[in-house]
Amino acid sequence: MSKSKLAAGISDREAEVLALVGQHRSNAEIAAQLFISVRTVETHVSSLLRKVGVTDRRALAERAAEFDRVEESGAAAAVLPSSLTSFVGRERERRTLREAVRAHRHVTALGPGGVGKTRLALAVAADLANEFTGGAWFVDLVPVTDPAMVGAAVARALGLGEQQGRSLDESVSAALAERRVLLVLDNCEHLRDGVAPFIEHLLANCPNVTVLATSRARLMVPFEQVFTVPPLSLGDDAVALFLDRAAALGWPVDAEQLARVHEICGRLDGLALAIELAAARLPTLGLDGLSASLADPLRLLVGGRRADERHRSVRAMLDWSQALLTAEDRCVLRRVSVFAAPFTAADAMAVAGSPELDPIAVADGLARVTEQSLLTVVRSARGTRYRALETIRRYEREELATAGELDEVLTRHLNWCAATADELAADPAPATRDWRSAFDAAADDMRAALTWAAVLPKRRADAHALAISLAQLAFTRNLISESQRRYEQAAALTDDPVSSAAALRRAAEVAGCRMRGGDMYRLYRAAAETIGGAGDSAASARDLATAAITVFRMSDTLAQPVAAGEAAALLSEARELAGADPAALAAVALAECGVLADPTVAEGESKTVALEAITSTDSARTDLPESETPVTVAISLAQRAVELADRTGDPLARSAALDALAAAQCWAGDIFAAAETTRRRGALLTSMPLTPGSALERVNALSEAADIGIGVGDLRDSRRWAEQLRELPLLAERGDFATSALLVADALAGNLDEVLTGSGRFIDAWELSGRPYAPGLAPAAAAVAMAHGLRGDDASRAEWLAIVDTLGGTSDHRFAYRAVFDAIVLLDHGQPERALAELATEPDALNERTIWIWRHWYVALRAEAAVLAGHPDARGFVAAARTTVSGNPIAGPIVERAAALLDDDRGRLHAFAAEFERAHCPYQHTRSLTLAADDRA
Known part of the structure; x- marks a missing residue:
């Protein structure tokens, strides 16, 4: 094993797994090749993520390749490029x-x-x-x-x-x-x-x-x-470098010629690059020829003295190098200088070719220029590439301008970038390893071309198109911050308000994928202003309403809260502009749902806003129910939003409206209806192509589906949704978020080994992210604490409960899930009185947003604790819980098991154990056998 792997603490088995991850093998393929279980592979991968210090599998595969390069070079714990030549002197x-x-x-x-x-x-x-x-x-x-x-x-x-x-x-x-x-x-x-x-x-x-x-x-x-860094000392290092490079070429210098070498190095001012290039000419020119080539007349090709004497010497050396090339080869070299990154011969032909320089001449020129050490050959898995040293590249760009070819060649380079971007966009297998390599190889040139074109008025249209392409490709590559920035750049590069607003909307969607709610809000408002200025009131209404709903849907991601009443004001403006446009009306209806649900608005004001919304628009809507509670208003508004979204035929609008309906149903306490709505939403998004908008909706939908599955006792589906969430490319770098839903589902099911394995990835990702305040992740940490509690590891449980507190959220927010997890541990340890104390608050006294998916678990465990603690009203607890949890395949049997215990009918407990087994909840299955005093427990 290499020293770098040993330094990272990687075991032999982990090294084998790492090598296969580097080959982009799946866990199943790795397990089959190494004759181990998939679970064992997952454990090794989680450990490697922690030891190598990366947060996703893609980065781990790249690091595997780096370890291999380090091993081949014999380096220790360093990722440095190896040199083909020795380091001399200094x-x-x-x-x-x-x-x-x-x-x-x-x-x-x-x-x-x-x-x-x-x-x-x-x-x-x-x-x-x-x-x-x-x-x-x-x-x-x-x-x-x-x-x-x-x-x-x-x-x-x-x-x-x-x-x-x-x-x-x-x-x-x-x-x-x-x-x-x-x-x-x-x-x-x-x-x-x-x-x-x-x-x-x-x-x-x-x-x-x-x-x-x-x-x-x-x-x-x-x-x-x-x-x-000084020039090489002329007495020792400079001469030693020349002699070393000359010997490597098979041209050793005789001792009697050392004075001539010293002279040459002195005239090159001891500059290492100049000396190396001079030594490379020795086989063709000899020492006499080198001395002649460095005479003053050739130095005058610079066009006068420069302030930087050393730079003047490099320029003189490059002038001299140019003089040794044919006119054709000089043309090839200066034209390929526009490439920012290594390029292929085919790339050079596309950019450097012209009527007077055919493709064969370009290819031949590349070979001859490379032989003269003015280009470097870079070998990679994608074939042979060429690259100019930066000093040479800068010089050749000046030569390109002097020859009057700069604009023409840069235009060809821009066209090459655009064509390459089109090819990448048309690839039927985006985001694969080959696609990523192809993008990475071209991305720096696209960025360079965009930088050049963006400042020239006559190239603004080309720059806009390239910025859009680069934004799309960067998103596919999961470079989402660059994607947002390129969309914003594209919006600024066009005078067409329709195109500009479209780019701003896409930038807003990418900002949402980045969990930057403030940017999303700002960009939708900018889109509304841009398109509104062009007279498209309906489109402006859609953007204003979407900005308003962003305040509520993305509230957890706003760096700074939006001023009170600002979203409602946007909604009012959007309502006035919407007219009869279906998409605008759907967006307004969705925003009305958000305003009603806004916890910062007083209940009376919320009702007023909602009532005004329902009575001020489409007369064909469903009337408000007679009992005008905020909950009933929310249901009506959400149903209307779904109806309007369905009319648009836009799946993203329908997804957002279904999200609002599911939230309203949860608010109303009908979590089974919310689960069905969420399933509809998931099915709607499954076949959608990947765009920033669909990616954002899919993350949200899968996250909520996993949560609601927990709420209705469908742990198998909850885990399935959570696994899909974890595999989304958008979450490749968010091991904490992607793992959190799985941790909760596995903990409640009793899959404790999986919880403890996943907890390693969770904590590593959270710490690599800088241990941010993230209340949404706190239930996952509480689930891990519960798993340690069930294992009897009180010290680890305390550590994870401290993490829960660090992740944040008010004590009210934490109450429901903390009470559920704590009660499970206390009941398991035979402390029902303490468990009942944790669950003492009446569930209806808890805020619906706090108890939401935890209501069934809360009331079921409360009933069990009351029975086991001998509470005088235990039967009342059971009766109340029965009404609430009816239809829940886990909470329901927990309540009925409590009733059997209350009736001292332990014979029924085996039947409940079977129900828990069917519900994929092995922990409650085992607990039923324990309560029945069954030896199998």
Whole structure:
């Protein structure tokens, strides 16, 4: 096993599982190959997620490949690129920089292009790798053209994905919060506006992270320690580098020629890149030819002296390199310089080809230019690619402008990006491994082309189209923060209000997928203003009403609460603009449901709003019932919203309306009706193609289906919905949220091994997310605490109850589920009096939003506790519970079992055990046998 795997604490069996995960095998395939159970595989995968420090299976597969590269190179706990050539000299600089990195949390290796900053930084990182338990990681920023994408580049290098509710920058800092890591950020100068705030945020939130950056200019970050990388010393290092590279080419230099080598290195100012390129010319020019090529007349090709003498020397060297190429090869080299990332020969043909430069000439030119060390060959699983060093690329872009070809070639590159985006969008198997690789290979070029085109008025239409394509592709790649930003960018790149509003709506949907309710609200309001300004009142009404409903449907995700009455004001405006448009009327009706359910609005005001809504629109609606309680009004409004949504034929509108109806039915206490409505909603969304809107609805629908399944005692379906939720790509980085519903269902069923296995993934994901305040996750933590309680592990139970408190929620909010879980443990431990005390509050005295899916469990366990505690009104508890839980396959038998105990009829308990078995609740099955004093328990 490699040292890096040992350093991560990975066992031999886990290493086998990790290797197969890296091959993208399913758990079932891994189990079959290793002759172990699927459950054992799940346990190993959960452990690997924790040890490797990632939150989803995709990132784990990428890290598996990195471990393999590390093993092949013999490195220890470092993910650094291996070099094909040796590191020569610079012992003093290497030692000094190494000590600087040990002493300071941020060191910038500063120097001009070609001086050797990257090689020195990599050598130092390799020296220090074993001192950083979290490893040394290299991030190449050369392909990144957008400062906002620095965090994305770092996340990709670390194998991290975006976590819902957090930007990639925040996800990186959360993942590295407690890890001791050396992060090498290479080539920062063109991204200082993005790198500086990223480093500042990272160091402020990750006390054990050290950053070693390379740049041509200071990053101006607080506490930045600058180490100026000098040219190679002419007496030793520069000559040694030349001799080493010449020998590697099979051209050793005789001792009597060392003076000539010293002269050449001096005229190149000791710049490492220049010396390496000069040495590469030795087989074709010899030392005499090299000296002649570096004469002053060739230096004058720069066009005058430059302020940076070292830069002037690099430019002179590149001018000289250009002079050694044919006109055709120079044309190929300058044209392919527009590529931001490694490119294939076919890509080069598409961008560099022209009537005077046919595809064969481009391919031949690539080969000759590569032989001259002006391009580097990059081999990958997707074939051979080419890449220009950044110094050369910058030089060639200037040559492209000088030749008058810049606009033409950039346009071809833009067209290539658009065509590539179209191919990716048309792929019948999006988000597969091959598709992801293809997207990753092209994404940096798309971003670069978009950056260029967005600032030119004549390219705005092309930039808008590319921004839309990139937004769609980024969403499929699960880069949802970039997707939102690209949609917003697209909206700003068009003067067509219809297109702009459409992009803003899609951006709002993506914001919802990110759990950014504030952004979602802002973007729908912007869409309403944009389309309203164009005179489309109905569309504006839809957007205003959707903004209003966002306040209620996404209330838990609002960073700042919306001002009181603001949503109601939007709804009033939307109602005035809706006219007879079916979609607008459906959106308004849905928003009315939200306003009525708003807990911040007084009941009387809610009724007024609801009544006004029902009496001010469509006369064909169902009239309000005579008993005008908020609950009956809510049911009427929700039913009307469903009817109007059905008329639109829009499945997303129908899903949202069914969600409102299910919520109203829960509010009314009819959880079986809510369960049926939720099933209808799930069936509606199953066959929908993946879009931000459908993804958001599907997450919401599956989450609620899993919850309501618990409420009606359908644990098997609840678990099935929860498993589907966990497998959604959107939740790949949210192990805490994706696992929470499963934890609750398994805990109530009594699948304690599964609970304790899943709890590892839950806690790891929550901690990697920075231990956020998340009341919605608290029931899952309480379920884990219950599992430990049933196992008799009081210390672990106390730890998880503390996590429940940290996750948040008011004591009232926590009361129902905490009482249920605590009562199960207390009853199991033979303490019915204490259990009854936990359940002492009358269920009707609890807020419906608090008790919601827990009502049946609450009253059933309350009846059992009353019977076992000998409460004088135990029979009354049983009778009241019977009415409530009728039809629940688990809560119902719990109540009837309590009645049998009350009648001292233990013979009936075996029949209840069978009922629990049919209901997939092994814990209550075993408890029935225990209460019957059956030895099988």
